[in-house]
Amino acid sequence: MQFIETRGNDGRKPSSVPFSEAILSPSASFGGLYVPQELPNLNEAFLTGHLSSHYKTLALDFLQNFGIDIETEVLEEALKRYDTFDDPSNPVPLSKVEDDCFVSELYHGPTRAFKDMALQPFGYILSKLAQKRGEHYLIMAATSGDTGPATLETFKDQEGVQVACLYPDGGTSDVQRLQMVTEDASNLKVIGVEGNFDDTQNTLKKLLASEDFKAELADRNIKLSAANSVNFGRIIFQIIYHIHSYLELVRQNEIAMGEKIYLVIPSGNFGNALGAYYAKKAGLPIEKILISSNINNILTDWITNGAYDLTTRELIQTESPAMDILKSSNVERIMFDKFGPARTKELMEALANDGKYQLSEEELASLREDFDASFSDDAECEAVLGAYAKKGYIMDPHTATCMKAYENLREKDLKTVVYSTAEWTKFSPAVAKALGKEVAHDTEALKWVSEHANVTVPPMIHGLFDKPVIHSVVVAKESIKGEMLNFL
Numbered sequence: 281m282q283f284i285e286t287r288g289n290d291g292r293k294p295s296s297v298p299f300s301e302a303i304l305s306p307s308a309s310f311g312g313l314y315v316p317q318e319l320p321n322l323n324e325a326f327l328t329g330h331l332s333s334h335y336k337t338l339a340l341d342f343l344q345n346f347g348i349d350i351e352t353e354v355l356e357e358a359l360k361r362y363d364t365f366d367d368p369s370n371p372v373p374l375s376k377v378e379d380d381c382f383v384s385e386l387y388h389g390p391t392r393a394f395k396d397m398a399l400q401p402f403g404y405i406l407s408k409l410a411q412k413r414g415e416h417y418l419i420m421a422a423t424s425g426d427t428g429p430a431t432l433e434t435f436k437d438q439e440g441v442q443v444a445c446l447y448p449d450g451g452t453s454d455v456q457r458l459q460m461v462t463e464d465a466s467n468l469k470v471i472g473v474e475g476n477f478d479d480t481q482n483t484l485k486k487l488l489a490s491e492d493f494k495a496e497l498a499d500r501n502i503k504l505s506a507a508n509s510v511n512f513g514r515i516i517f518q519i520i521y522h523i524h525s526y527l528e529l530v531r532q533n534e535i536a537m538g539e540k541i542y543l544v545i546p547s548g549n550f551g552n553a554l555g556a557y558y559a560k561k562a563g564l565p566i567e568k569i570l571i572s573s574n575i576n577n578i579l580t581d582w583i584t585n586g587a588y589d590l591t592t593r594e595l596i597q598t599e600s601p602a603m604d605i606l607k608s609s610n611v612e613r614i615m616f617d618k619f620g621p622a623r624t625k626e627l628m629e630a631l632a633n634d635g636k637y638q639l640s641e642e643e644l645a646s647l648r649e650d651f652d653a654s655f656s657d658d659a660e661c662e663a664v665l666g667a668y669a670k671k672g673y674i675m676d677p678h679t680a681t682c683m684k685a686y687e688n689l690r691e692k693d694l695k696t697v698v699y700s701t702a703e704w705t706k707f708s709p710a711v712a713k714a715l716g717k718e719v720a721h722d723t724e725a726l727k728w729v730s731e732h733a734n735v736t737v738p739p740m741i742h743g744l745f746d747k748p749v750i751h752s753v754v755v756a757k758e759s760i761k762g763e764m765l766n767f768l
């Protein structure tokens with residue numbers, strides 16, 4: 281199975297590449313992304329065959345049907361990472377919160393956000409590939425909070441890969457910062473940057489584009505890769521849990537095999553939603569994928585009226601910061617699939633040059649066959665959080681944005697799976713506030729919520745406050761390059 285490019289081929293890169301190449305060097309011609317040439321078939325025989333499968337068994341069979349060039353033993357080892365999740369017998373539990381609404385909890389891994397679902401196995405595979413080729417990779421990440429911890433955790437002490445992670449000093453929660461600065465491994469570097477997330481990300485982009493930085497890396501024989509969701513190595517693992525959630529509903533006797541369901545997905549870079557789209561396209565019985573956002577609701581516009589317009593917007597900080605995103609990278613892969621490479625290139629160039637584009641009516645209609653979308657502001661999220669807490673279910677603010685889509689967007693009376701992308705413990709001050717208590721620090725908020733709502737704080741969050749800080753560096757933007765070269 282080969283991978284092709286969303287904006288077509290420039291004649292310098294190969295016209296298609298195997299999976300290993302697409303994940304080691306994820307940037308395609310004209311600034312595009314890699315996408316699979318075809319998808320495995322998720323027909324009823326496949327689904328029925330996995331009704332009593334463990335998550336890892338389902339995942340292995342799916343990956344093998346994809347025909348990727350990774351050896352079975354490596355895939356098996358990678359999937360063992362799910363054994364560290366809260367319940368190794370089921371890493372992704374499904375909780376019933378309404379008669380027809382179920383929350384699929386994607387956050388039971390080591391860093392308590394859904395990023396672990398893909399980054400855990402992906403990190404193992406990437407580092408094995410590097411070792412096999414005798415190559416050395418640098419992964420650089422700018423994080424607003426969840427990607428950083430998950431990237432560091434998956435690569436720590438893995439040979440052939442070094443990770444440098446930049447975070448905006450003061451721009452993450454205490455828990456998120458501690459998850460990064462207490463990571464102790466010689467192949468990891470964490471740097472706080474003076475400024476906000478945009479400053480941090482722009483600094484990283486400039487560094488990655490700079491010729492003398494590239495020359496310095498070449499001198500040291502280091503190649504660059506990426507661990508954000510532009511890397512298909514993450515997306516492939518984000519198809520599997522949609523299949524698993526469907527099978528869970530069948531196992532719990534909530535649906536019959538073949539019955540359609542709705543999915544509700546809190547979205548930012550659209551990687552989670554893209555995984556659902558591929559699952560639907562491959563045959564999983566999904567009626568529609570409902571996208572939820574916070575007030576940075578550019579995806580709501582895109583899906584309801586076909587407009588993608590950055591020129592009228594500024595990023596607004598919310599209580600669901602992982603979705604404070606305006607340039608959503610995986611939208612491009614959907615456009616490629618529906619409109620082809622020439623049109624995708626045209627639209628992405630319009631976005632880069634004019635800051636906006638508009639889909640045609642037919643294009644919008646095609647998009648709306650698979651998707652619908654809505655958004656919630658912070659006050660609406662707090663109300664949802666409070667209402668579900670009263671019923672005994674504590675969710676995080678990202679998950680809370682989903683309930684409006686569940687209530688308003690369904691046209692048919694079908695069972696619905698809402699994805700929970702983070703544990704409440706990562707955003708405890710916002711959760712405490714929603715439950716009626718304003719506290720400034722995570723330590724107090726964790727304590728108050730756990731006592732007030734009778735929920736436990738897992739040991740990996742609890743223990744953070746006693747771990748020694750390893751990475752205390754906070755620098756101005758100008759000093760990042762020097763810090764990086766020291767590290768390398």
Ligand SMILES: *Cc1c(COP(=O)(O)O)cnc(C)c1O
Pocket residue numbers: 393394395426427509546547548549550551552553602603678701702
């Ligand atoms: C990353 C993240 C999201 C957004 O996921 P995408 O795949 O980028 O759309 C939503 N919620 C949380 C908690 C996240 O960490």
